[in-house]
Amino acid sequence: MKDLILQKMKYLPRKTKEKFYLRLREKAIMRTRARLVENRVDIDTLSDEELEIIIADEEDKLVGEYKTKGLVALLALLGISWF
Numbered sequence: 001m002k003d004l005i006l007q008k009m010k011y012l013p014r015k016t017k018e019k020f021y022l023r024l025r026e027k028a029i030m031r032t033r034a035r036l037v038e039n040r041v042d043i044d045t046l047s048d049e050e051l052e053i054i055i056a057d058e059e060d061k062l063v064g065e066y067k068t069k070g071l072v073a074l075l076a077l078l079g080i081s082w083f
Contacts, residue, residue: 028058 012020032054036043043051 024059024062025055028055028062031058031062 032051033043035054035058036046046054
């Protein structure tokens with residue numbers, strides 16, 4: 001499913017794709033900071049590589065959430081109940 005989304009994004013203008021990825025990255029960074037604060041981890045103690053792995057994980061979660069929300073919205077549009 002992720003591959004399908006990435007294929008469809010090929011047809012979007014470059015500027016639109018850049019905006020999407022920039023906002024996705026910003027949101028993932030904010031979630032990463034919140035996650036580290038919740039777990040009482042000092043950001044300075046982590047290497048750049050470790051931070052990148054955590055941020056990439058958050059980006060994957062966000063893409064998954066966007067797919068789920070899109071599916072739920074489509075089902076609602078079609079009048080199909082999720083429950």
